[in-house]
Amino acid sequence: MSDENVLFEVKDSHLDTGMRGIPVGTCRTSFVDPIDGVHYAGYPIADLADIDPEDAAFLLFNKRIPNEKESQEFRQDLISRSNLPSGSTDLFTAIGTGTGHPMDWLSIGIMSLGRGEVENDIFSDAMNLIAWMPELMARLFMMRGGRGELVNPSNPSLGMAGNFVSMLGVEGDDAVRAERILRSFLVLHMDHGGGNLSTFAGKSVASGRASLFASIASAMNALSGPLHGRANQSCLEFVQKVGTSDPNEVESFVRSELAAKRPIFGFGHAVLRAEDPRATVQMKIGEEVCPDDPLFATVRTLREVAPRVLGENPKISNPNANVDLVSGTLLHNAGFRKPDYYTTFFGWARVIGISAQIVDERNSRGGKGVPIYRPKYLARDQPVRRL
Ligand code: NMX
Ligand code: MLT
Numbered sequence: 001m002s003d004e005n006v007l008f009e010v011k012d013s014h015l016d017t018g019m020r021g022i023p024v025g026t027c028r029t030s031f032v033d034p035i036d037g038v039h040y041a042g043y044p045i046a047d048l049a050d051i052d053p054e055d056a057a058f059l060l061f062n063k064r065i066p067n068e069k070e071s072q073e074f075r076q077d078l079i080s081r082s083n084l085p086s087g088s089t090d091l092f093t094a095i096g097t098g099t100g101h102p103m104d105w106l107s108i109g110i111m112s113l114g115r116g117e118v119e120n121d122i123f124s125d126a127m128n129l130i131a132w133m134p135e136l137m138a139r140l141f142m143m144r145g146g147r148g149e150l151v152n153p154s155n156p157s158l159g160m161a162g163n164f165v166s167m168l169g170v171e172g173d174d175a176v177r178a179e180r181i182l183r184s185f186l187v188l189h190m191d192h193g194g195g196n197l198s199t200f201a202g203k204s205v206a207s208g209r210a211s212l213f214a215s216i217a218s219a220m221n222a223l224s225g226p227l228h229g230r231a232n233q234s235c236l237e238f239v240q241k242v243g244t245s246d247p248n249e250v251e252s253f254v255r256s257e258l259a260a261k262r263p264i265f266g267f268g269h270a271v272l273r274a275e276d277p278r279a280t281v282q283m284k285i286g287e288e289v290c291p292d293d294p295l296f297a298t299v300r301t302l303r304e305v306a307p308r309v310l311g312e313n314p315k316i317s318n319p320n321a322n323v324d325l326v327s328g329t330l331l332h333n334a335g336f337r338k339p340d341y342y343t344t345f346f347g348w349a350r351v352i353g354i355s356a357q358i359v360d361e362r363n364s365r366g367g368k369g370v371p372i373y374r375p376k377y378l379a380r381d382q383p384v385r386r387l
Pocket of ligand 2: 191195197270
């Protein structure tokens with residue numbers, strides 16, 4: 001093998017580091033630059049923050065921005081697919097109001113949608129799941145929250161964010177603000193390269209030729225951990241706990257959390273080495289829609305104070321804000337008051353990016369698909385023995 005083929009030399013020190021930085025494959029939907037953040041099919045995320053989620057989904061599947069006609073056709077296709085397979089949310093009744101984490105409901109709901117699987121057509125499965133997500137999410141919110149049926153029936157022509165907000169019965173100015181915040185949330189969270197935990201988990205499961213639904217449900221389970229997607233819930237709870245925007249008090253709070261060995265949610269990243277542009281964009285949205293919200297004021301101070309405090313620890317590779325710092329506060333301001341639901345929004349967005357990556361992997365090698373994932377673990381502390 002010539003030197004130019006050596007992409008990465010795996011040393012002993014790379015073992016048991018969560019495969020940090022070790023290349024394992026290729027990704028066509030997005031890449032993450034450590035400084036400039038995620039790019040969808042080459043477009044920096046900050047440039048995409050105002051596009052419609054449907055157009056961002058088209059971009060991730062087709063690797064180009066749709067023209068007007070393609071955009072309309074894509075939306076029409078989603079509308080035509082939008083009826084949920086019958087009985088697919090019956091399990092929600094069985095779980096019962098208020099019990100179990102919403103991420104468990106999301107995962108169970110997606111598994112249950114698997115009854116609508118189309119044989120040997122993973123692209124159709126992906127489009128169907130994307131079309132079904134707004135109603136699945138609305139039913140999850142209503143049924144887990146003990147509010148029963150949808151306030152308004154699904155109307156997919158409102159677009160994915162608008163339809164969700166309408167099914168929950170949000171009205172007037174509240175609906176406009178909720179939809180605006182949700183649309184940008186969905187676009188910003190759809191994809192983050194190939195190696196983040198949920199995407200990697202979903203693609204690994206898919207590589208064994210599991211269904212799209214089983215693969216995506218696995219991805220949602222991976223996303224549910226507080227170091228990954230559930231950081232948006234933990235971060236809002238953290239911001240509420242801070243309870244002040246006074247810089248000195250915020251600093252004392254951050255220091256006391258660190259002393260208690262608790263993470264400072266909304267800061268740090270496995271790959272990024274500067275403030276996440278998704279955090280920067282969301283800060284701008286916050287300054288526009290809720291500059292006087294006390295929670296947003298706390299976030300503003302945290303963004304100033306926490307990187308300085310975290311930066312005192314040389315072990316922390318990136319002390320700056322990540323995507324989760326602001327998103328919970330914006331969702332809260334949009335009227336979604338229960339932080340335990342926030343990761344389901346992250347999951348909804350990731351369904352789109354992870355599905356696009358799984359479809360790409362299934363189409364690879366001339367349609368044969370990517371081989372089953374099988375990395376190697378080296379044996380440690382287990383000399384060969386005989387009974
Ligand atoms: N608060 C406290 N400690 C931290 C933080 C933080 N925000 N960030 C990193 N560290 C610690 C980390 O736990 C590790 O400690 P140890 O060596 O004792 O295991 C050390 O600093 C070095 O970590 P890094 O190499 O800088 O980061 P790593 O890649 O291991 O972890 C995160 C990345 C995102 C898991 C970590 O920064 C973190 O726990 N952040 C807080 C939780 C959070 O906001 N997660 C959301 C990430 C975005 N997402 O959507 O997934
Ligand atoms: C993110 O969106 O920041 C990720 O899913 C976490 C990562 O890239 O590791």
